[in-house]
Amino acid sequence: MEHLTIDGHNFYNMIVNACNKLDEQKDFVNSLNVFPVPDGDTGTNMSMTFRNAVLEIENMKNEGIGSIAKKLSKGALMGARGNSGVILSQILRGIASGLDGLNKVDSEQFAKSIMEGSKFAYKAVMRPTEGTILTIIRSAGESAVNSKETDITRLMSEVCAASEKMLKKTPDMLPVLKKAKVVDSGGTGLLIILKGMQEALENNIEAVLEGVKKSSDVTKPKAEDISDAEIKFGYCTEFIIHSGTSSVSEFRDDISKLGDSMIVVNVDDITKVHIHTNDPGLVLSKAVKLGELSKIKIDNMREEHREVLGLKTEGSSSETTEEANEDQEKDFGFISVASGEGIAKIFKDLGVDFVIEGGQTMNPSTQDILSSINSINAKNIFVFPNNKNIIMAANQASELSDKNVVVIPTKTIPQGITCMTEFEYDGDVEKNKEKLTKAIEKVKTGSITYAVRDTDVDGKVVNANDILGIVEGKIKETGKDIYQVCEKIIDGMVDEDSELISIYYGKDCSEIKARELSKIIEDKYPDFDVQLTEGKQPLYYFIVSVE
Secondary structure, three states: OOOOOEEEEHHHHHHHHHHHHHHHHHHHHHHHOOOOOOOOHHHHHHHHHHHHHHOEEEEOOOOOOOHHHHHHHHHHHHOEHHHHHHHHHHHHHHHHHHHHOOOOEEEEHHHHHHHHHHHHHHHHOOOOOOOOOHHHHEEEEEHHHHHOOOOOHHHHHHHHHHHHHHHHHHHHHHHHHHOOOOOOHHHHHHHHHHHHHHHHHHHOOOOOOOOOOOOOOOOOOOHHHOOOOOOOEEEEEEEEEOOOOOOHHHHHHHHHHHHHEEEEEEOOOEEEEEEEOOOOOHHHHOOOOOOEEEEEEEEEHHHHHHHOEEEOOOOHHHHHHOOOOOOOOEOOOEEEEEEOOOHHHHHHHOOEEEEOOOOOOOOOOOHHHHHHHHHHHHHEEEEEOOOOOOOOHHHHHHHOOOOOEEOOOOOOHHHHHHHHOOOOOOOOOOHHHHHOOOHHHHHHEEEEEEEOEEEEEOOOOEOOOOOOEEEEEEEEEEEEOOOHHHHHHHHHOOOOOOOEEEEEEOOOOOHHHHHHHHHHHHHOOOOOEEEEEEEOOOOOOEEEEEO
């Protein structure tokens, strides 16, 4: 159907139809992930970002195109997930800029808005890489502004044809795509959106958003559902040991029998200890044999539980309540992204105020991160994304906040944990920012997962269901046994400067076999501090780090 102009009603139908099409094909987009791992999420991220944007314009069907585009842009900005989602939000922001203040547009005006989408997307990326979604939106913008078509339906047909042609060339621009025998996933997602928009014009579709789901509150355990008896170890005990050259591993083994939720992290001559125990005095008496103690903190968790229920004990003082008052602004607050109960618990025990559920399998949105920032009453807030695909959303959230937010570009869980163990509460913001940015460079990270398809990547032939040993984003080992592959990648990560090996085993691992692996590593590297922790992370059998 011919459209010499389009108004808000037309634009609404174009966008909603495109959203439905992307949602239908998000799994296909996910399957184009270069790495043959089970967490390819480009399609999911783009679809969730776009859907969040469309939900913002639900009741705007008959408003001006500029007003709808502006609200759409805001929804995408707040709902952006992953790098592809952030870039998509910037594309929509550019389109909104091009349509600003207009009720309806002709083909020339609409073409310019697509070009603005390209410009905004390129500005958002510090080092743009061709062969990605950026190339596709640039091709779309250029074909639009160079078109002589006055019919916007035909204009969009030309835009889609040019974008599809360019998408087929992406393997020639990025060798990694050619090796994996796929086209760019983000570019594919954008092409699906453009085709969905064109289809709505071509067939005069009155689009209705399919599968609308409102975010529901996550069910959390209530304090009243937990009895004091269920709190097995009643005292949360934290302190620092200035340990010198003492044997930290022997101390860790010794106190492991005295409680649970234990974390003992050693960096140089500083050892940070956290444990839930019924005898904090005994733990401290063992610790003082290693060196001088500082920053000792002991909380009665049973008492705190009763206070939550409103059952104050006679011994609880107003001073204790005042100290725990969350209305009092702190100097520093911390946010971390993590997947897996065990991993999340580690961050909480290390002092992180808010752990956002997410990571490899689900990237949190800009809004998720911003809401977490706003929930913390602190002068300075440090954010640890712990995933390269979340850094852009974290930066976007920090720009939207009126608080002093510092995003440390952690790309892995171990990097985030190291940052929390090395943070200096007595230092200033800039000193900590510099220190933590350097600290993450010392952390080597590996992971064990499985291949979801046959491919050839990083010079290795990979078959579906092979066990993959990945180090710093590259496949280093393949095999059939998760424990053997894990042992091999640890061997490859260790060098003469290494001192600490941390192993986090996932929810699909056998605890017994994980402990056997840990013992093998301890025997192989007797001078190293080897730590085994239950991470309960999905999809990744092990996450390991060497420092």
